[in-house]
Structure formats: structure tokens, C-alpha cells
Amino acid sequence: MTNLRFIFGDQLNLNISSLRDLDLHEDLLFFFEGMEEFTQVKHHQKKIAFLISARRHFARELEAKGAKVHYIQLDVSSNAQTLRQALEVTINEHSIKKLILTEPSEWHSYQEVLNWKKTFNIPVEIREADHFLCSRTEFKDWSHGRKSLTMEYFYREMRKKYDLLMDGKDPIGGQWNYDQENRKPLKEGMKPPKPYVADKDSITEEVMKLVKDTFSSHFGDLEPFYFAIDRKEALKVLDQFITERLELFGTYQDAMVQGEAWMYHSHLSFYLNCGLLFPMECIEQAIEAFNKQKAPLNSVEGFIRQILGWREYIRGIYWLKMPQYKLENFLVAKHALPQFYWTGKTKMNCLKQCITETKAHAYAHHIQRLMVLGNFTLLAGIDPQEVNEWYWIVYADAYEWVELPNVSGMILYADGGLLASKPYAASGAYINRMSNYCKGCDYKVKEKNGADACPFNYLYWDFLLRNKKRLEKNPRLMRSFQTLEKMSQEKQKNIKEDTQRFFKEIARDL
Ligand code: FAD
Ligand code: SF4
Numbered sequence: 001m002t003n004l005r006f007i008f009g010d011q012l013n014l015n016i017s018s019l020r021d022l023d024l025h026e027d028l029l030f031f032f033e034g035m036e037e038f039t040q041v042k043h044h045q046k047k048i049a050f051l052i053s054a055r056r057h058f059a060r061e062l063e064a065k066g067a068k069v070h071y072i073q074l075d076v077s078s079n080a081q082t083l084r085q086a087l088e089v090t091i092n093e094h095s096i097k098k099l100i101l102t103e104p105s106e107w108h109s110y111q112e113v114l115n116w117k118k119t120f121n122i123p124v125e126i127r128e129a130d131h132f133l134c135s136r137t138e139f140k141d142w143s144h145g146r147k148s149l150t151m152e153y154f155y156r157e158m159r160k161k162y163d164l165l166m167d168g169k170d171p172i173g174g175q176w177n178y179d180q181e182n183r184k185p186l187k188e189g190m191k192p193p194k195p196y197v198a199d200k201d202s203i204t205e206e207v208m209k210l211v212k213d214t215f216s217s218h219f220g221d222l223e224p225f226y227f228a229i230d231r232k233e234a235l236k237v238l239d240q241f242i243t244e245r246l247e248l249f250g251t252y253q254d255a256m257v258q259g260e261a262w263m264y265h266s267h268l269s270f271y272l273n274c275g276l277l278f279p280m281e282c283i284e285q286a287i288e289a290f291n292k293q294k295a296p297l298n299s300v301e302g303f304i305r306q307i308l309g310w311r312e313y314i315r316g317i318y319w320l321k322m323p324q325y326k327l328e329n330f331l332v333a334k335h336a337l338p339q340f341y342w343t344g345k346t347k348m349n350c351l352k353q354c355i356t357e358t359k360a361h362a363y364a365h366h367i368q369r370l371m372v373l374g375n376f377t378l379l380a381g382i383d384p385q386e387v388n389e390w391y392w393i394v395y396a397d398a399y400e401w402v403e404l405p406n407v408s409g410m411i412l413y414a415d416g417g418l419l420a421s422k423p424y425a426a427s428g429a430y431i432n433r434m435s436n437y438c439k440g441c442d443y444k445v446k447e448k449n450g451a452d453a454c455p456f457n458y459l460y461w462d463f464l465l466r467n468k469k470r471l472e473k474n475p476r477l478m479r480s481f482q483t484l485e486k487m488s489q490e491k492q493k494n495i496k497e498d499t500q501r502f503f504k505e506i507a508r509d510l
Contacts, residue, residue, distance in 0.1 A: 002027065002094055002095060003023070003027045003098045003099070004027075004029075004030050004091060004098070005027055005028070005100045005101065006018070006030045006099060007019075007029060007030065008101070008104050008105070008109070009055050009274065010274045010275055011129075013058075013231070013275040014231075015131070017102045017127040017128060017130050020127075024065070024066045028070050028094055028096070029062055029067055031058075031059050032087075033052055033055065033072065033074035034081070034082060035074065036082060042215075042218045043393055044219055044220035044362040044393060044394050045211050045212075045218050045220045045222040046221065046222055046225060046227070046361070046362040048211050048218070049204070049207050049211045050225075050270065050274075050396050051274065052074070054229045054230065054274055056073075070090055075214075087120065088120065096122060097122060097123075098122055098123045099116060099120065099123070099124045100124075100127070101124070101127065103126050103127065103129050105129065105399055105401045106399060106400045107318070107319070107323055113126060131275070131279070133158065133162070133280065134158060134316060139154075139313075139315075139316030142157060148421070149317070149418060150421070151309055154309065154312075154313050155176070155305055155308065156171075158309060158312060159304075162280075164283065165290075165301060165304065178297060179302075181250065181298040182250045182298055183253075183254045183434075184251050185252075185434050186255040186257050186263075192245070192248075192262060192264055193240075195262040195267055196228065196237045196240045198226055198227060198229065204225065218393075219394060220394065228271060230276065231276050234271040235277070237268065238268060238281075238282055241266040241267065242285045243294075246266075246286060246294075246299055247296065247299060248264045248299065249266070249303055250296070250298040250301070251264075252264045253265075253302055254434055255435070256368055256431075256434055256436075256437065257435060258349075258435070258437055258440060261357040261360070261361055261364065262365070263365055265365045266282075268282060270397045279308070283307055287300065311402070314402055314406060315401055315402065317409065317419055318404060325408060325415065326388075326408075328414040328416070329384050330415060330416035330470065331414065331423075331470060333382055333383055333412065333414070335380055335383060335503070337377070338380075338506045340352075340355065340506070341355060342355075344356040344359060346506075347441070347443065348376075348441065348443065349437045349438070349441035350438070350441070354372045354373050358394050358395070359394075369395075369411075370411060370424055371426060371430060371431065371434070372437075374407070374411030374412075375411070375424060375430075375431075375456070377411060377412065378411055378424065378425055378463070379456065379460055379462070379463045380459060380503075381466065384408050388403065388404060388408060405419055410424065411424060421474075421476055422474050422476035423463075423477075425463055426456070427454075427456050427457045427460040428445040428454035428457050429445070429457075438454070443455065449494045450494075451501070453498065455498075458495045459502070461492075464481065465484065465495065465496070
């Protein structure tokens with residue numbers, strides 16, 4: 001009996017649940033590169049090259065192990081099909097008796113595969129994506145009956161569940177969280193290590209030509225290309241992070257430096273999200289470094305919190321709240337995304353640097369995404385649909401399940417505070433404290449009003465004025481609203497005028 005095992009593009013791992021009990025002689029493995037996949041959302045060129053090359057490499061790896069692979073490439077003349085059409089043909093041609101797959105990571109794909117039994121008229125076995133550390137049901141159970149879904153409490157449960165950094169029932173070191181130690185700007189003259197650069201082989205070269213020929217109108221620089229595209233290389237990226245960056249990961253987690261896109265971050269999200277790496281193996285390596293005293297607790301705990309805490313929590317929220325989560329717009333934000341998010345052409349140096357790096361690398365680290373790019377879209381009241389689309393397009397690690405809660409929940413407060421207890425709104429002072437961007441900026445970060453003032457300064461107050469009714473009861477914003485209350489009418493008028501002038505200026509670029 002021939003089973004068809006369908007592998008999604010973000011399930012590139014021999015240990016994925018759909019490959020368990022694989023019968024090398026009988027089963028057929030199915031991979032598909034569809035035009036829709038890369039054009040419905042017009043992904044960054046580097047991202048497309050990465051995803052296609054990684055998929056082709058994984059299929060080769062399986063073939064080398066003796067598996068029978070049916071791989072439909074985007075660039076073969078016979079491929080003018082949708083996934084559904086391609087599956088239909090394959091099922092008929094190979095007399096497939098059963099379809100086996102691991103549940104897809106995104107809501108819409110999941111709805112589609114639920115229909116496959118009816119569509120293809122054969123049994124369909126959907127297996128759990130058990131490479132995640134918290135199942136969808138488990139998250140739902142955890143959330144049940146809770147007034148607030150604070151990440152910190154979820155994370156503590158996960159630490160206990162997997163017995164990670166625990167001393168019996170207590171956290172090692174006596175604290176669950178070392179965030180207070182993890183907010184230092186980079187010291188003058190410090191130079192983070194260079195990121196891992198993988199060599200391109202003939203498969204990647206071929207894919208790059210395909211991307212150049214087919215997707216050159218998409219955002220982003222295709223070259224230089226340096227991502228790992230198979231498991232062997234991805235493991236090297238992990239190893240390089242553990243030996244060269246983990247030690248200082250925590251301390252400089254929030255720091256930003258002009259010209260340093262990669263800092264002390266791990267750069268593992270690309271590989272975690274497409275399956276080349278599994279989360280627990282990254283956690284285990286960090287724990288080993290801690291046990292061998294090669295990395296301090298604040299860094300190891302900080303790193304584990306990101307993967308075991310934030311990543312799983314974000315996924316849990318996505319599945320708990322889809323599909324309505326996509327439509328949330330609590331702050332009724334409706335401005336268009338400024339054109340400079342695509343070009344980087346803005347006088348605001350922090351934004352210019354983060355957008356330019358995003359264009360070059362399909363990567364920006366968390367604080368750039370949150371406190372510069374995200375903070376601006378929040379303060380400027382940009383429509384969540386437009387912001388979500390941008391984040392999904394531009395980052396090579398972006399999939400709806402992880403991008404959407406980070407954008408709508410974490411940066412835009414579009415879910416009304418389900419994910420974040422207050423909006424991550426900040427004036428220019430925060431960016432100045434955590435980066436050196438302001439030194440090279442046309443605007444003056446210390447000035448609050450007027451044409452030369454840092455736009456974040458007046459946009460911050462305008463945001464609170466605009467959203468007073470929606471936010472004034474939030475206890476974490478009490479002090480800001482008290483300050484606003486004491487502000488003279490004259491000052492409030494200046495804020496409004498500066499904001500209006502700023503929007504007129506950026507509208508000219510649209
Ligand atoms: P590190 O800083 O080294 O962190 C280690 C790992 O922790 C990451 O690889 C990632 O897997 C995980 N992680 C940390 N924070 C988060 C988080 N908030 N949500 C999920 N995982 C997290 N991450 C994505 O993987 N895909 C996205 O599309 C994405 N969109 C984002 C959009 C916004 C607005 C914000 C604020 C954050 C977003 N993140 C996203 C989370 C985070 O910024 C990236 O995971 C991180 O920058 C990836 O770089 P890194 O691997 O060097 O991470
Ligand atoms: Fe950004 Fe304002 Fe600093 Fe310029 S002055 S870099 S706009 S925070």
C-alpha cells in the first residue's frame with residue numbers, strides 16, 4: 001500500500017512526526033513549490049531563495065537515505081498547478097491509498113488539510129507537530145479560566161514541565177527572570193563576532209537564478225546570500241552562537257548599534273521556523289554551556305525564555321485566537337504604512353538603519369523590530385493589516401503564526417492587551433539610551449517640539465492624547481497620563497501641530 005507523506009516547507013527535519021514509521025520501499029514523499037506560496041505574500045527575495053534551497057536540500061537528503069521522493073519544482077514547465085491540483089494528479093498517478101502529514105503551522109493551511117479527505121477521497125492522517133514544546137491543546141488548557149494570559153506564568157510552567165534550570169521546585173539562582181540585568185547598551189569600542197556565513201553550492205546557485213528571474217520585483221536584496229540551507233550547516237550556526245555569542249547574549253539583548261545588524265543574538269529563528277533545528281536541541285546546548293560554566297545564568301535563562309517561553313506562548317496565542325485575531329484593531333489605527341518602510345529613505349536615522357538592514361539581510365533583531373520599527377507603527381497609528389503584511393514579507397523567519405501575535409499583540413496592542421499588559425510605546429529617549437542611532441540623525445532627540453525635534457517625542461504624547469479614552473484606565477500607563485493631565489494646553493497644541501506637520505511630510509513620500 002502506497003502512503004503519500006506530504007512535507008510542508010517548514011517541516012524540513014527527519015524527526016518530523018509525518019516521517020515516523022516511514023517505509024522506504026513503499027511510501028512516497030511529496031514536496032511542492034507553488035507560485036501562490038511566494039506571491040500571495042510577496043516575500044523578501046532572500047527568504048524565497050532560502051526556503052526553496054532548504055526544501056530542495058532536504059529532499060536530496062531523503063533521497064540519499066533511499067526514500068522515494070516526488071518533488072515538483074517551481075521552474076519545471078509542467079508546474080502551472082496549485083497544490084491541490086498537484087496532489088490530485090500525484091494521488092491518481094501513484095495509486096495513493098493514504099495521505100500522511102504533520103499538522104501545518106498556519107490556520108488557513110490547517111483548514112485546507114481538514115478538507116483533504118473529502119477532496120481526494122482517501123484517508124488522511126494528520127499528526128501533531130510535536131517538535132513544538134507545548135501542544136495546542138495544552139496551551140488551551142493552560143489559558144482556560146485565566147483572567148490574564150501573562151507570558152511569565154506560562155514560561156514558569158514550561159520550566160517546571162521540562163525541568164530546565166530548576167533546583168527542585170525552585171528556579172536555579174532563586175529568580176525566574178534576569179531581565180533587569182539584560183538591558184545594557186553596548187560599551188564603546190565593543191565589536192560583536194561576525195555572523196555565520198555558509199558557502200553556496202550548485203543547488204543554491206540554481207535557486208538564486210530562479211529567484212532573480214522570477215521574483216526580482218519583490219522587496220529585498222538577494223545577494224549576498226549566506227544562510228545555512230541544510231541541517232548540517234544550521235547546526236554549525238547553533239554551535240557558533242553557543243561558543244561565540246551566548247555568553248553576552250543576555251547582557252546586550254536590548255542593545256542596538258549602527259552597522260551591527262546581528263549583535264549577540266542567535267540568528268536561529270530562520271532554522272527553527274523551517275524545521276532545520278528543533279527548539280529543545282538549542283535549549284539543551286545552552287544548558288550544557290551553563291553547566292560547563294561557559295555562559296552565565298542571565299544569558300542562558302534569557303535565551304531559554306525566548307525559545308521555551310516567548311516562542312511557544314506566541315504560537316499558543318495564535319491558535320487560541322485565530323481566525324478573529326487577524327481582524328483585531330483595538331486602537332482603531334488606520335494610517336497607511338509610510339513608503340519609507342520599503343525604501344529606507346527617511347531622515348529618522350533609527351528607522352533608516354533598521355529598514356536598510358532588513359532589506360539587506362531579511363533580518364532585524366528583536367529590539368529593532370519592537371522598539372524602533374514597531375514603536376513607530378504604534379505611535380503613528382498604522383493600520384494593523386498593513387503592518388502585519390510588511391513584517392510577514394520582510395523577515396526570513398516570518399510565518400503567520402509567529403508574525404501575527406508579535407505584530408498585532410506585542411507592537412500594536414491591536415488585541416486590546418491580551419498579549420501585552422501595556423502598549424510598548426516609547427519616546428526617542430529609549431532609542432537614544434539603547435543605541436547610537438541618534439548621534440547620526442538629522443533630528444534632535446532631546447528636543448520635544450518643533451521641526452527639528454525627534455518625531456518619536458511628540459508622536460508619543462499624541463498617541464496618548466489620541467487614545468486617552470481607550471488607555472487611561474491601564475494601571476501601567478497611570479504615570480504617563482498623570483503627566484499628560486498636567487501638561488499645558490499650549491504644549492498639547494504644539495504636540496498636535498508637530499504631529500500634523502510630520503504626517504503631511506511623510507504623506508508627500510507616498
Ligand atoms: P534571538 O534574540 O537570538 O532569540 C532566540 C530565539 O527565541 C529566536 O530565534 C526565536 O525563535 C525565539 N524568540 C524570541 N522572541 C520571540 C518572540 N517574540 N516570538 C517568537 N519567537 C521568539 N520571530 C520569528 O521567528 N518570526 C517572526 O515573524 C517574528 N516577527 C516579529 C515581529 C515583531 C513585531 C516582533 C517584535 C518580534 C518578532 N519576532 C519574530 C520575534 C523575534 O524578534 C525574532 O524571533 C528574533 O528577532 C529572531 O532573531 P534571533 O534568532 O537572532 O533571535
Ligand atoms: Fe530615531 Fe529620534 Fe534618535 Fe533620530 S533622534 S535616531 S528619529 S530616536
